[in-house]
Amino acid sequence: MSTATLSIAAPYIIRQDYEAYTEEQHAVWAELVARALPELEMHAAREYLEGFEIIGLKKDRLPNLSAISARLAPRTGWSSTPVSGFLPAPAFFEMLAARNFQTTTWLRSRESLEYTPEPDIFHDVFGHVPMHSHKVFADFLEHYGRVCASIADATILEKLGRLFWYTVEFGVIVERGEFKVYGSGLISSHGECMNVIEGGCEIHPFDLDEVLATKVKVDELHKLLFAVSSFDEVYEAMHEAERRALSGSL
Numbered sequence: 001m002s003t004a005t006l007s008i009a010a011p012y013i014i015r016q017d018y019e020a021y022t023e024e025q026h027a028v029w030a031e032l033v034a035r036a037l038p039e040l041e042m043h044a045a046r047e048y049l050e051g052f053e054i055i056g057l058k059k060d061r062l063p064n065l066s067a068i069s070a071r072l073a074p075r076t077g078w079s080s081t082p083v084s085g086f087l088p089a090p091a092f093f094e095m096l097a098a099r100n101f102q103t104t105t106w107l108r109s110r111e112s113l114e115y116t117p118e119p120d121i122f123h124d125v126f127g128h129v130p131m132h133s134h135k136v137f138a139d140f141l142e143h144y145g146r147v148c149a150s151i152a153d154a155t156i157l158e159k160l161g162r163l164f165w166y167t168v169e170f171g172v173i174v175e176r177g178e179f180k181v182y183g184s185g186l187i188s189s190h191g192e193c194m195n196v197i198e199g200g201c202e203i204h205p206f207d208l209d210e211v212l213a214t215k216v217k218v219d220e221l222h223k224l225l226f227a228v229s230s231f232d233e234v235y236e237a238m239h240e241a242e243r244r245a246l247s248g249s250l
């Protein structure tokens with residue numbers, strides 16, 4: 001979707017200077033993908049793996065965001081929009097509501113392949129964007145942005161942030177009786193992904209009350225995550241959360 005309607009987020013939108021990436025950076029991308037894909041082919045949600053093909057991600061070259069957005073546009077209207085860095089919440093919500101996903105363009109260095117404190121293009125594109133090709137997930141994400149953009153109360157926003165965290169960032173789904181990962185923080189982190197797959201983390205069936213009551217911790221591997229049985233469940237949870245937010249019962 002076009003960025004023309006964005007006002008709060010406008011100052012953060014940049015152009016991705018694709019030609020400026022070095023061969024070393026493309027090689028780092030290739031290594032990150034080569035390390036992650038074999039385990040994801042076994043443990044990622046089917047919808048994520050399909051999305052990877054749909055958006056035309058390349059295994060050996062950094063993603064060109066306009067090419068990816070051109071593949072997404074006819075399917076879900078989402079765009080992977082380059083931004084200068086971390087966005088304040090109102091700008092982030094405004095972008096989601098307009099089906100623009102804030103996407104960083106920098107890539108971690110070879111020295112920090114495992115971990116970056118701030119999201120980079122590997123987390124943002126490899127981790128997030130394939131799911132934006134899934135119609136129900138795409139609708140949910142826009143709805144999330146619209147609802148959050150209309151709320152000023154910090155306590156309510158924190159609770160809604162938990163819904164985002166335990167789905168978009170660290171979501172698990174049950175497929176054919178097995179836990180599969182779809183959250184970007186699981187997809188883009190070997191340690192977090194294996195923590196789920198090897199049973200280091202309790203997985204409860206997704207329950208909105210429990211999700212909203214579970215504080216986000218960022219300084220340790222997760223001890224508790226939540227598994228949906230389909231993405232319809234995420235979509236419906238967002239509608240229920242909106243209903244509660246509007247009635248003051250969230």
Ligand SMILES: [Fe+2]
Binds near residue numbers: 128169184185
């Ligand atoms: Fe993320």
